[in-house]
Amino acid sequence: MDDETAEIELLEQNLNKTRQISQRMTSILTSFDGRLVKLEKSILPLYTSTQILTKRGNNIEAALQKIDEVASNQEGIAAEEALILRGPQPEQLAAYTDVLERLNAGIAFNTLERDSRDTARLVETGAKKLAQLFTKLVAGGSSGTPLAGTEFELSPFPQDFLITLQPLVTFLRTLPLPATHPSHPAANAILSTLKDAQRGYADMRGNWGRKCLEVYARRVVERAETIDGVVAGRELGNWVNNLLDVVEEEYGLLTQVGPLSGQAAISATYISLLTPLISLFNSTLTSLLTLIKRSLHKFTFHALSAYSALAAAQTRWDDLITRRAERKENELKENLTTLRGVCLRSFPEFLADIKLAALGKGGEVGTGLADFSISSVRYLEQLIEVRDAVEPALVALGDGNWKMGDGVRVANQPKLGPGSEHILLEHYIYDVVSTVITSLTTLSRMQKRPAFGSVFLLNNIAYLRTNLLKPRAPLMEVLSRPTQDTLNSSFRTAKAGYFDSNFSPLIQALSDEKDKSSGGKAAAKEKFTRFFDLLEETKERHKLARVLEDDEDNQDMLADEVVRLVVPSLQRFVQKQKEKEFSKNPSKYIKLTPEEVEAQIRTFF
Structure with a gap:
């Protein structure tokens, strides 16, 4: 018990000490609280003033920030305007178009702080500057x-x-x-x-x-x-x-x-x-x-x-x-x-x-090639080169209408149109060839000396025939059988006329006549004289009028035919008169042997 009493007394003592300490702390805190109240009363006006100043400071700072922001925006706008007004540079085109894209986006979404009309004018200026660059390029x-x-x-x-x-x-x-x-x-x-x-x-x-x-x-x-x-x-x-x-x-x-x-x-x-x-x-x-x-x-x-x-x-x-x-x-x-x-x-x-051309110019026309003979051959050759244009044109013109009234179509003859181009071309070529031959014939008859006219006609007809009837030539495809026959027939006719006017007189000079016995030898002498005089004339004529010049094949053919025409007649006449002993000096009248006459004839060509 004594121990417990002692502990209780000890606790009471500690409690009293604690109570005393608490009282002193309470007294101190009360005093401190009083002082704080006094301090608050003295600081409150200053605090109120400080709050007002702080608020004003914040407002000033916010205003300054806004001013900086507006100034920055204005600097950006001015820079954009300057860039747009300066115009695009080819090496900086992307920067220029970026600005215009932002401006257009701002107008579209109404996100710009500037006036939209001013922005639109700026966009318009930029578009014009870009168009100017386009035009320049x-x-x-x-x-x-x-x-x-x-x-x-x-x-x-x-x-x-x-x-x-x-x-x-x-x-x-x-x-x-x-x-x-x-x-x-x-x-x-x-x-x-x-x-x-x-x-x-x-x-x-x-x-x-x-x-x-x-x-x-x-x-x-x-x-x-x-x-x-x-x-x-x-x-x-x-x-x-x-x-x-x-x-x-x-x-x-x-x-x-x-x-x-x-x-x-x-x-x-x-x-x-x-x-x-x-x-x-x-x-x-x-x-x-x-x-x-x-x-x-x-x-x-x-x-x-x-x-x-x-x-x-x-x-x-x-x-x-x-x-x-x-x-x-x-x-x-x-x-x-x-x-x-x-x-x-x-x-x-x-x-x-x-x-x-058949009307001529009056007077002689020579014996060489007529200009229209050469041009006609060239014309027909060139027709083939432009055949794709010629054939439709002839269809449009109509069969025979190229004669301008000369060629009247038979009433029951079928009309040739599309699909008949080849036939029409053949008809036209036939008419060209026929007209050329007719004109040549007319001109040959205008010659005052028929022998020269016959050479002229032969030279020209032969030229036509040789050049138009070339084997495997493109023109042969459109030369109808009547056209070819006309050329060949005309050549034969011209050749016959040439023989008739140039060599028939030689034959006629040697022709037999029923001479009286008293005049037979004299007639033979006269015939020889006449023959060789005509031969000399023919020789001189052929020096002036070249026959089939530059046509060796036809020249050889023509020489052979002339020889066959003249020389056999001369041989027969010479042989006959020698047998009759028409002269004691035959060489006086027979100036050339038949062989020499043949050689001379061949020099004509």
Whole structure:
């Protein structure tokens, strides 16, 4: 118990100490609280003032930040405006288009702090600057000196310009237009700008294409008077195909780099681009048609060859120019119609020229080849070269109408039309050959000395026959049997006339007559004298009038026939008179032996 009592007393003592300590702490805290109350009362006005100042400081700081932000925005706007007003640089095109894209996006979503009308004006200015760069690049690729070799070559758009142009055009095609952005304030102005740029493009590229083709157009016109007509017509056809190559190339480039890529815009631009090229085509064809019409007989094959070449280009023209450009006009077709009329005129006029040649100029016509014989052979040979133009023209003209009334068709004869081209060509060639032979015959009869006329006719008929009846020649395909028979028959007739006027007198000089016995020897002497006098005349005549010159085969054939005609008669007459001993000195009258006469005759050819 004592221990427990002792512990209790100890606890009471500790409790009293704790109570005393608590009282002292309470007294201290009470005193401290009082002091805090006093301190709060003294600090409260300062705290209130500090809060006001802090709030004002925050407000000032926020205002300063806003001012900095506005100033920064204004600096950005000013920089953008400066960039746009300065215009795009080819090497910095992406930066320029990025600014315009942001401005357009801001207008579309109304996220810009500036006035939308000012922004729209800025976008419009940027579009104009880009259009100016587009025009500058196109002008650079459409200037200078085009290729000008003897053969035409396309002058492609320079690759370095095209590399810059392609991304520019790609962006221009994204600019807002009324069709795609009806509410954009600058859409109408941008559309007007792009239309102007596209019109400028058409003008520059069209005139560049004309410039590339002009030198070759002049060459075609200038050479038309100096080269073969068939070749000249083909040169025109090649030039037209070159023009169509340019047109095709330009259409592809237009679809690639035209700022306005809609079909309507492309068609309108394409039509404008074609204008200078079609103008050049029309002026070139007009010059050639004027030349041909002025002297159709000289330029007949130019007309036919040109018609053939242009007709071959008609399908391509229709595709590239008429249908693709959606045009009603067809200049090639119109010029072909005019050219076709000229070609139809050429057939009767050629026959009329041959007939006119038969009138001659009065006086002697010589014994050589007539100009129209040579030109007729060349004419018929060239017909085959342009057969694809000749046959349809003859169908359009009608069988026999090339005679201008001379050839009346039999009523029951079937009318020849499409499908009968070959027959009509045969008929026309027959009429040409017949007309030439008739004119030659008429001219030969105008000779004052029939012997020279016969040489003239033989030379010309032989020339026709030799040149037209060449084996395996293209012309043989269209020489009908009547035509060949006419040539062969005329040659035989001309040869007979030549024999009759030149060698029949020799035969007649030796012909037998019923002489009286008292006059037989004298008559023989006279006949020998007459024969050798005529032979000398014939010899001198053949020195002046060469027979079948440059035709050795026919010359040899003709010499053989003359020898067979004259020499046997002379041999028989000489033999007969020697047997009768017509003279004591036969060599006085028989100046040449039959063998020597034969040798002399062969020198005539």
